[in-house]
Amino acid sequence: MIFYITGLCVYSIFDFFEMLGKSKIHEKILFWVIFFCALILGIWYLRG
Amino acid sequence: MYFMERKISIRQVMILFFFSAVSGIMRITTPESNKFLSKSSWISPFFAVLPILVLIFILDKLTEKHRDKSLAQITETVFGKITGKIILFLFLVHVLFFISFFLRNFGEKFVSSIFPNVSPLFFIIILLLSALFAVRRNIESFARFSEFSFLIICFIFILAFFMALFNINPKNIYPVTYYDTTDILKSSIPLISLWSLLTFSLFLGDNIRYSGKLETDNTAGIFKRTATKFMLIIALFNFLSLFAVIGIFNAETAKNLSMPYFMIFKSIKSSGLIQSFETFFIILWAFTDFIMIAYYFFILSKIFKNLFVISENNTKFFMFPVAFIILILTYLIGENNFEAEYFYTNILSYSSVILGYVFPFLLLAVGKIRRVL
Numbered sequence: 001m002i003f004y005i006t007g008l009c010v011y012s013i014f015d016f017f018e019m020l021g022k023s024k025i026h027e028k029i030l031f032w033v034i035f036f037c038a039l040i041l042g043i044w045y046l047r048g
Numbered sequence: 049m050y051f052m053e054r055k056i057s058i059r060q061v062m063i064l065f066f067f068s069a070v071s072g073i074m075r076i077t078t079p080e081s082n083k084f085l086s087k088s089s090w091i092s093p094f095f096a097v098l099p100i101l102v103l104i105f106i107l108d109k110l111t112e113k114h115r116d117k118s119l120a121q122i123t124e125t126v127f128g129k130i131t132g133k134i135i136l137f138l139f140l141v142h143v144l145f146f147i148s149f150f151l152r153n154f155g156e157k158f159v160s161s162i163f164p165n166v167s168p169l170f171f172i173i174i175l176l177l178s179a180l181f182a183v184r185r186n187i188e189s190f191a192r193f194s195e196f197s198f199l200i201i202c203f204i205f206i207l208a209f210f211m212a213l214f215n216i217n218p219k220n221i222y223p224v225t226y227y228d229t230t231d232i233l234k235s236s237i238p239l240i241s242l243w244s245l246l247t248f249s250l251f252l253g254d255n256i257r258y259s260g261k262l263e264t265d266n267t268a269g270i271f272k273r274t275a276t277k278f279m280l281i282i283a284l285f286n287f288l289s290l291f292a293v294i295g296i297f298n299a300e301t302a303k304n305l306s307m308p309y310f311m312i313f314k315s316i317k318s319s320g321l322i323q324s325f326e327t328f329f330i331i332l333w334a335f336t337d338f339i340m341i342a343y344y345f346f347i348l349s350k351i352f353k354n355l356f357v358i359s360e361n362n363t364k365f366f367m368f369p370v371a372f373i374i375l376i377l378t379y380l381i382g383e384n385n386f387e388a389e390y391f392y393t394n395i396l397s398y399s400s401v402i403l404g405y406v407f408p409f410l411l412l413a414v415g416k417i418r419r420v421l
Contacts, residue, residue, distance in 0.1 A: 004173060008372045015365040023362050030356055031366060038372035045376050 005042045008035075055257040058271055060191035061249050062278035063198045064343045069282045070201070071150075071336040072242055085303045088228035089235035090221065090294050093286035096236035097279055099405070100243045104275045106408045107250060111258075111271065113421060118253035120354035126415040135407075136355045142399050143248070143348045144370075147341060148377035149392050151176060154337045155378070156385045161310055162330065172378055175334075175341055180371045182342040183349055184364045187255055190346070194339050204332050209288045212312050216295030239286065241397040244404030246275070251350040345371075 012035050019027070114122050120139075124132035154175055155168030163171075182190050250256075258270060293308045302308040313329040345367070352370070353363045382388035415421030 004372070004375065008368065011368050015368060019362050019365045023359070023365075026356075027358055027362055030358070031369075034366060034369045034373070038369040038376075041373060041376040045379065 002046070005039070005046070008038060008042065055255055056188055056191040056252070057257050057259075058274040059278075060195050061252060061256055062274055063194050064191060064339065065246055065249050066198065066278055066282055067194060067201070067336050067339040068245070068343055069243060070205070070285055071333075071340040085294070085299050086228070086231040086235060087221070087294065087299045088224040088232050089299065090287060090290040091224060092232050092235035093239060093283040093290065095232055096239035096243065096286075097283040099240055100246065100279050101276060103244060103246060103405060103408065104272055104279065106412055107247060107275070108269070108272045110408060110412055110415070110421060111250060111253060114253075115258045116254060118255075118350055118354065119247070119250035120351055121254070122250075122415075122421075123411065124354070125420055126411055126418065133355060136351055139248075139251075139403060140348070140351045140355055142396070142403055143344055143351060144374060144377060145381065145391075145396060146245075146400070147344050147348065148374050148381055149388060149396060150337070150341060150344075151374065152378040152381065152385075152388050154334075154341075156388075157307060157310075158334075160385075161307060172375065175338060176371055176375060178338055179342040179345050180367055182338075183345040183367055187252065187346055190342060194343075197335065197339070201332060201336065204328055205285060205288075208313060208329065208332075209292055212292040212296060215312075216292065217298075218295070220298040221291070221295050238397065240405070241400045243279070243282070244401055246279075247404040247408050248344075248347050251347045254350075 012031075016028075016031060016035075019031070023031075110119075110122060111117075114125070117125070120132075120136055123135055126132070127135060151172050152168070155170075155172040158171045159166060159168045289309055292312055293302050296312055297305065297308055305311055310326075310329060310333075314326050348370070349363045349367060352358065352366060353360065358366065381391045412421060
């Protein structure tokens with residue numbers, strides 16, 4: 001799980017930079033909202 | 049002359065749906081099916097297909113005037129922006145939990161059948177990542193891949209049935225009289241619940257080509273014709289699997305087995321040539337599950353795109369965090385397999401019927417009243 005969380009962070013940052021120039025502002029905000037939802041859920045799950 | 053547009057045909061959509069319906073056969077369709085299994089259950093697919101044929105007719109009416117739109121766009125047109133978004137959100141939540149449940153089921157069954165010492169999370173992550181990479185590419189190549197696999201899977205499936213046929217005991221299957229009607233109808237409920245997800249295929253509507261491969265093909269009623277044909281194939285495959293399961297074990301034994309269809313192939317030996325058919329079965333199982341999960345991932349991305357007004361090219365970037373949420377949900381739906389199956393039987397199966405079967409009728413009625421369909 002910890003590997004998947006690291007993967008999520010790294011992969012998502014790459015994805016964000018890829019969509020940076022070609023996306024609208026609400027898409028960028030939504031991306032980070034979903035990213036942090038996923039991250040918080042992951043950490044919450046890890047803490048049991 | 050072939051059309052050059054990058055869209056998938058109705059046939060390809062139905063093949064994708066075929067995989068999602070056949071994937072369930074490995075578990076006797078859905079977890080709840082065991083509960084309703086009886087001596088006469090093998091006839092139930094032919095009863096279950098009747099309401100689905102009505103659904104196909106309704107879906108055809110829904111898309112008649114909006115061939116280039118997806119179900120999400122039709123919903124927003126009919127119900128308006130706000131109500132449409134709320135309904136789409138419900139669909140999104142349903143698909144999220146649906147994928148989570150089937151991922152969990154995939155992992156758990158792998159562990160309980162062949163790899164008892166491995167964590168189910170390992171299989172879940174592998175399948176999830178494979179589906180994720182499929183969804184980040186275009187649907188055309190994925191549909192072509194499943195079209196190619198369709199014949200291979202059908203061949204393995206029919207071969208498996210013929211190998212199982214020699215072990216069937218007729219006493220386990222006959223007699224079936226009209227007194228069994230109630231049992232047959234009960235057994236068809238899980239099938240209707242799973243098959244009503246055919247409605248979800250229309251979320252790919254803006255990627256579907258409602259015409260033949262050639263310009264000269266008869267395109268009138270192509271959706272109805274193709275969908276009916278594939279639904280009958282799905283019903284036939286379900287019939288064959290139920291016939292083999294009930295015929296080899298009887299209904300009472302099959303009811304208590306967690307994977308009766310798998311158990312058949314675990315025990316089949318074919319005159320030394322193939323030591324065990326189990327290996328083929330596992331390939332078939334993993335493969336159909338992969339296509340099923342990827343297919344629902346594509347549907348999820350379409351709902352996501354319409355719900356949050358994201359451009360087509362950027363939707364794929366959101367799929368990795370969404371896949372992570374799905375991964376967590378696989379464990380939130382239940383602490384153990386029994387809780388997960390309880391969740392499916394009591395919540396997901398009903399929401400499948402409501403969103404997949406009842407909703408299209410409602411959509412058509414409202415659309416006709418508002419004169420937009």
